[in-house]
Amino acid sequence: MNIKKISLVVATTLVFGGSVSGLNLTKPALAAHSNVHDINILPYKISEELTRKIEGASTSDVFSVIVSFNKMLNKEDYTKLEKEIGEFSRRYTYDSVISGFAGDLTKEQILLLNKNAFVTLIDLDQIVTNYDDIIVESTFSKDKNGWIGGFSDYPYKDKLHYKLRFSLKLLPKEINNKQKGLYLSGYNGSDDLFMFVKKKLDTNDRLKPNTKYSVTFDFDIATNAGDKMGVGGSPGESVFVKIGASNTEPIPFIDKTGFYLMNIDKGNQKEEGKDAFMIGDLAKMTIDKKYELKPFNNKQRPFIVETDKKGELWLFIGTDSAFEGVTSIYYPRIKVTLKEVKE
Template sequence: MSKPIAIALLTCLGLSACQLDLGSDDDGNRDKALNFDFEQTSHGWMAGFSDYPADNADSYELESGLKTLPTDSQKQGFMLSGMNRSDDLFMYIKGKVTGLEPSTRYIATLDMTFLSNAGEDCVGVGGAPGESVYVKFGFGENEPRQVDYYLNLDKGNQSNGGQNANVIGNVAAEHSDCSGEVFASKRLQTTSQNRLEFTSTAEGSIWLFIGTDSGYEGLTTVYIDSLGMALLRK
């Protein structure tokens, strides 16, 4: 019988209320699913920005944190917002996964819902405000952070993924429009082509991050409403 997978996200990413949905396959392996909403807490997720000159941060209008959703004053989301003056701004949230089996290969999937005010097929400076702002799901043995100008991990550039990140979609929302005033919900899910595969560290940990890599030279604002993540030992 296969050994069960033992997974904890920062002891559930420091969650006070982590929901786990457990399943098992025919070999006895157990998947672990972790679900996050941002109604009361960030659950240990932290915001980060890269690919911009840190000595001129004020002009990028960077904002992040738990904010009231523009579509529902009774709910909160994790907001990321920035003016892409560098034509390559990366905005993301990150969290450390601990309790993995050491030096073991894993598959990670993501199901996320967020609000965007970027409609489909709209025109913007440098690129579309929706289709040219790419959503990426990534990992790293070390904490993702800006070093000098760029992220310290290979996330790729805009529409291209890198060694540490895959593109899973963009922020164009079907029920928004080109005015930038209408926020609408969008759901993105990883597929067999863009799910993450990584090897845990010798200590049994990994950092995961989710963010937007922008080719649109304007203001992008998203509210992450919920995240569903599953990790499976390969």
């Protein structure tokens, strides 16, 4: 059973199975002296567990939640809702048995939703997690969450010319200027620039030594690549998005010619390697210069990787460019699910 199905079952049970009262949705005693605003609004729709999470958090901190409604919402309703509370990320939308969504909201947005007449429940999304899965989820509300940025496929002597940048940065205002993301930017003077983020996992994340796992990525990229034409190729369609995993840390090294290359096999541009899949490109639907979120996942083609003898492996996401210009992108959300492969 996949996570979407589990979410639907749990959400249906919460709304229609008579278990809402069991979640202690009346004002929790622990919040009586907290800094959670408007705590006395009745009925209180935020679960006790979520209340504990947001208590003491800043208004801009982001939480993964499930929100249920007492009516079905269409596209126009969601647009109106975003005008009221601000833009937010929806991973799943439920519009059959129940109405609602699973997504990411700031504390401020959660408190605003609590006032909404057609909201029936706001709860943590983590209750639907299958314990057998190892889920690594980052929303970058406070820090980089262990993700490290890197660049390869460019000459060392021209490093400054490439204007390589990696940081935690507020998203563009047209996306959400209260939310942060991993920011990467670089000029592709070599016609082959690779920009990537990586994260190490080990036994602290419940990985086992010398064990095979299937790895699925689910993430968004904020891209402004709307033009169809550019030097060397399109700034969107010629910048290829790749995902991968390896028990060797992905590290750029300098070859004999003074060129930075990767020590793992990621392939070249749209060509795949044994350590990486190509799952799309940066092209967005509109042709303006504004940023928009583009979702990516490899759920139909999980990546298989084996941990080393210490139970370690590295995850990475990157863009392999054939566009001879500047590419600047943001990763506001990365979710990776690992399942042990039984042989």
